[in-house]
Amino acid sequence: MNNIRETIESKLFSAFSPEHLQVYNESRYHPKYIGVDSHFRVFMVSKMFNDQKSLKRHRAIYRVLCKEMASTVYSLSLKIYSYSEWITARHVTDSRVRLESPRCISLNNR
Numbered sequence: 001m002n003n004i005r006e007t008i009e010s011k012l013f014s015a016f017s018p019e020h021l022q023v024y025n026e027s028r029y030h031p032k033y034i035g036v037d038s039h040f041r042v043f044m045v046s047k048m049f050n051d052q053k054s055l056k057r058h059r060a061i062y063r064v065l066c067k068e069m070a071s072t073v074y075s076l077s078l079k080i081y082s083y084s085e086w087i088t089a090r091h092v093t094d095s096r097v098r099l100e101s102p103r104c105i106s107l108n109n110r
Helices: 004-015 052-065 066-070 083-087
Strands: 021-024 039-046 075-082
Touching: 004 021, 004 039, 021 075, 021 083, 039 083, 052 066, 052 083, 075 083
Parallel strands: 039 075
Antiparallel strands: 021 039
């Protein structure tokens, strides 16, 4: 495994057996980090998250990815659902259910 996105995907798949998993490398949207795989967005649906609060889910993911977070990953956006939550959420057309990350705002572009 030679890239960080594949490593993240593999570790999350092994740890959480997700029904759905997508890992997006969003580093290209961050000019300060050109050429570095540093910004990622994870969308995951897993039955393992049933009856877990959001904080507990995030902590579990950060435990699995602690090596990557301590080295190359600068930002990790998480959209995490239990299976039952996703069944409900995917039928919602409300703008509050947002899957994409906001664009990076460069400090030099004021």
